[in-house]
Amino acid sequence: MSFDLSGKTAVAGLGYRQYKRGTAPMPERGVLVRAIVDACEDAGFDPADVDGFVSYGDDKNEPVRLMPDLGTKTLNWSAQVWGGGGGGIAGTFGLAAAAILTGQARAVVIFRALAEGNSGRLAAAVMAHHLNDHMVGVGQVAPAQVCAMRAQRMFEYHGVPHSVCEELVRASYYHGSRNLEATSFGKELDLETFRTSRWIAEPFRLFDCSRENDGAGAVLLVSAEHARDLRKPPVKLLSVAQGTTAGWGDLLENDDADLYPTAGFRAIRERLFGQAGLTPQDIDVVQLYENFSAQGVASLIDHGFCTYENVAEVLKFENLIAPSGKLPVNTSGGNLAHGFVHGFVTAIEAVRCLRGESPNPVPGARTSLLAGGPGAPTVSSAIFAIG
Amino acid sequence: MVQLVTGQLGAEGPYWEGLAVGQLVLPRCKGCGAWHWPAVWRCGQCGSWEHEWVEQQLAGTIFSWNRTHLRFAGTEGLPVPFTTLLVELGGSAIRLLGLIEGSEEGLRIGAAVTGRIDRTAYQDTTIPSIRWTLA
Numbered sequence: 368m369s370f371d372l373s374g375k376t377a378v379a380g381l382g383y384r385q386y387k388r389g390t391a392p393m394p395e396r397g398v399l400v401r402a403i404v405d406a407c408e409d410a411g412f413d414p415a416d417v418d419g420f421v422s423y424g425d426d427k428n429e430p431v432r433l434m435p436d437l438g439t440k441t442l443n444w445s446a447q448v449w450g451g452g453g454g455g456i457a458g459t460f461g462l463a464a465a466a467i468l469t470g471q472a473r474a475v476v477i478f479r480a481l482a483e484g485n486s487g488r489l490a491a492a493v494m495a496h497h498l499n500d501h502m503v504g505v506g507q508v509a510p511a512q513v514c515a516m517r518a519q520r521m522f523e524y525h526g527v528p529h530s531v532c533e534e535l536v537r538a539s540y541y542h543g544s545r546n547l548e549a550t551s552f553g554k555e556l557d558l559e560t561f562r563t564s565r566w567i568a569e570p571f572r573l574f575d576c577s578r579e580n581d582g583a584g585a586v587l588l589v590s591a592e593h594a595r596d597l598r599k600p601p602v603k604l605l606s607v608a609q610g611t612t613a614g615w616g617d618l619l620e621n622d623d624a625d626l627y628p629t630a631g632f633r634a635i636r637e638r639l640f641g642q643a644g645l646t647p648q649d650i651d652v653v654q655l656y657e658n659f660s661a662q663g664v665a666s667l668i669d670h671g672f673c674t675y676e677n678v679a680e681v682l683k684f685e686n687l688i689a690p691s692g693k694l695p696v697n698t699s700g701g702n703l704a705h706g707f708v709h710g711f712v713t714a715i716e717a718v719r720c721l722r723g724e725s726p727n728p729v730p731g732a733r734t735s736l737l738a739g740g741p742g743a744p745t746v747s748s749a750i751f752a753i754g
Numbered sequence: 755m756v757q758l759v760t761g762q763l764g765a766e767g768p769y770w771e772g773l774a775v776g777q778l779v780l781p782r783c784k785g786c787g788a789w790h791w792p793a794v795w796r797c798g799q800c801g802s803w804e805h806e807w808v809e810q811q812l813a814g815t816i817f818s819w820n821r822t823h824l825r826f827a828g829t830e831g832l833p834v835p836f837t838t839l840l841v842e843l844g845g846s847a848i849r850l851l852g853l854i855e856g857s858e859e860g861l862r863i864g865a866a867v868t869g870r871i872d873r874t875a876y877q878d879t880t881i882p883s884i885r886w887t888l889a
Binding site: 491498499500501502503504505506507508509511512515516517519520523524565566567568569570617618619620621624627628 | 758759760761763770791792817818819820821822823824826827828829831832835836838840848849850851852853862863864873874876881882883884
């Protein structure tokens, strides 16, 4: 039996609240309730009628505990994608769509919330999920180091020039500097600052690394039919894929040699584009989860936007920025420059950029690709379309 | 049984017992001869539940590396900056992490290294781990 979910569900509402790390004005669950109500107001939908919830990345806010604040009448579906990192972010759309299209829930909120005061540092939480004595014994205790090891192989062995990371980071800050909501609003990043910033874990300097923020995000997903009756123009889920393949994933650095320096998306690329009936050339704008610059580059290569051979020609600053670039990436600034609530801003912007609500609009954009957390043991991505 | 900080992964117990007595042993399937790392109870290729732990030389080539400058929590037992190598062993082709010691001249992917077993201080204990030297 084959079932095609393409175009059958749609995003109806968005909520996103972001604060400087450690400064959320209320505890984590309070911020989350705000974001969910924001998403419902955006859609013109009563929060009490949300009957499903989906999250990822070991989120600690069990949906049943949200019910008193939201006025939830019945909870019909709650689920989470496995994994401690951001690998599951786009997979949440698949879980939510599965619930809606099989009649198990009618209106599902996809969410993620983080406040340092409640959940501690995200980097520490992610590592707690993955840490083992092999790593601790050699001082590998942070995501930056784990990703640095793979980045070094991509640069040194596969010949990807480090300069492409600079192009991606500059484009992110260019967009972020023009986004009122972004941590980097009003602050473009000049190359000299980037190149002389302190080392974190070679080959990564400070500006190769994403930030951490307090905040919460929520996306309301309903059937495409239902979305037509709500306030905002529906942004349809065209495809979603999660998973991995043999030779990748929590293997004590023993992934297949060819896969080792990748971001892990080769395993899901065909399913992702096949289900949507599209190719990378058909994507108008990319919202790219980049925990670290090199993993963002590897993700773009994995998804088929460029290759080891032509990466330097494709990933150029002018090419990556809205409105004129051919491959506009992270039009709100992304994790690097907008802010980092476990990557949720990339999901939000994947919808905003199609609704015409982006701080850096891509004129006429009809399709967007959300590339989920790169380098995670299981990864996921999704494609959206409007009209 | 060797006391681990984070707990044993899969079927790897004999690896840590080996390191504790200064020996590198790695698991090979008795059914089909495949090396498995991380260690498994069941060979996913041939279905065998039998593995033998075979002593291996601490020698190989650098697969990748990084150099940590930031004092991340949990690295207090190491002087920063420190360089960590991922080394592909000759023979089994299993990759193992270790810290570099001695000169870093000639540090590059593909360079040959040899190793020894040491211990890294971590909180109130020590963890057996490998030290690599450029050959």
